[in-house]
Amino acid sequence: MTAPSPPSRKAVSGERAPGTDPQAWLAHVTCVDVTEPLCRFSDCRQPLPPRRTAFCSDRHARAFERNHVWIHARRAARRRAGWACQRCGFKPSEARRDPAARRSLPRSAMRLEVNHIEPLAGAYRGVTCSNHLENLEVLCHACHLATTDAQRARRRGQDMVSNRA
Ligand SMILES: [Zn+2]
Ligand SMILES: [Zn+2]
Ligand SMILES: [Zn+2]
Secondary structure, three states: OOOOOOOOOOOOOOOOOOOOOHHHHHOOOOOOOOOOOEOOOOOOOOEOOOOOOOOOOHHHHHHHHHOOEHHHHHHHHHHHOOOOOOOOOOOHHHHHHOHHHHHHOOHHHHOEEEEEOOOOOOOOOOEOHHHOHHHEEEEEHHHHHHHHHHHHHHHHHHHHHHHHO
16 A cells, blocks of 8 residues: 555545546645655655655555545544534534434534635645645534635635736
């Protein structure tokens, strides 16, 4: 196992396993220089041991995935947040155990969503440096809505400024 493919697990529909075609994701992954035989995990960049072609170890292959591959990064962000909204502290797992909350809250309120702090703005999200963990925040549905509204408003403001320039 030297390719940057995730540990064998069923492919999520619509998601391609990274590593099968490096060119497909290299355009979106800018934190590595693959021209040198060094570990692709940017915090490492050590020479590759014999028989390794991309990462020095499985541990660093997984660290790379957690910071680039959306399905892995999303889960890592939720785990880091302790499965609670980072803005208001809402914990769906607790709400699910509360019958009153279960009755009153819509299904969408029971999910934790993962927001890109520097917005993707429609860019490819499968494998990208936008999925670095420091660019992800875990939000409940309400906080996510408020945040994306604010992000959109800010973008509109920037567009107006750049149009004027
Ligand atoms: Zn490494
Ligand atoms: Zn919240
Ligand atoms: Zn990166």
